[in-house]
């Protein structure tokens with residue numbers, strides 16, 4: 569019986585990864601649900617084999633009375649903004665003046681909630697909100713309910729990975745339809761809905777909100793043995809994290825501007841909301857050389873899309 573339980577735990581972890589991280593399930597939902605039911609029953613019968621990283625324990629037990637404050641290992645920074653082509657060219661000028669020729673990593677700016685995930689010896693041990701950038705709130709139990717967040721990774725690494733938790737557009741529409749039917753206040757946008765979901769003190773409520781996540785940075789790139797942002801993202805993929813596949817390396821600001829123009833008109837086709845494009849110097853050593861201003865990196869900028877005119 570132990571073998572069957574262990575086999576199911578591994579199978580379901582794999583299927584969960586295919587469905588929630590790769591968006592590419594290899595079995596129908598009905599089969600996944602049947603296997604999950606079998607594992608829940610077996611773990612209830614043989615609790616000694618129920619590990620706290622089993623795919624059945626994503627929704628925690630007790631309802632919290634509040635969130636404890638947690639200090640980040642390093643500040644979660646905000647980005648300087650660019651609003652037009654001129655701002656982007658000025659950013660590029662400043663970078664090239666100080667660092668010479670650079671390659672840029674362009675990534676979609678996800679309109680969600682910044683989160684920090686800590687893994688110790690390959691186990692997900694803590695999740696926190698950005699807070700004021702230095703101190704955030706411990707929302708581990710709620711983040712464990714996000715299926716795109718692995719509870720264990722196939723490595724004994726200890727490091728912190730950061731990203732954006734978000735609510736897909738489809739989940740947002742369904743949630744507001746339900747709230748309207750129940751006479752509850754609808755959420756203004758997916759970002760507020762994601763924030764409201766992660767602020768729930770009862771993990772069961774967060775679990776019902778179908779949140780997802782895109783991860784985009786690590787606090788100790790040396791732990792991942794990489795010297796570039798693109799390398800860090802590829803390593804996160806290898807470790808089983810969900811990253812955004814629309815990222816592109818660019819060798820000129822003209823290419824960056826083309827990419828920004830493309831997503832300005834095509835972002836409505838995405839399954840999630842974005843509010844801009846993040847442009848980063850790709851080489852990590854060059855990032856360190858360029859350093860930081862009081863509140864944000866000199867090696868990155870966030871291009872913000874113009875506010876969409878409300879279609880009345």
Ligand SMILES: NC(=O)c1cnc(N)c2cc(Br)sc12
Nearest residue numbers: 645646675676677678784846
């Ligand atoms: N890919 C990225 O770096 C990224 C994506 N989406 C976001 N909302 C943010 C915010 C910061 Br700060 S970085 C970043």
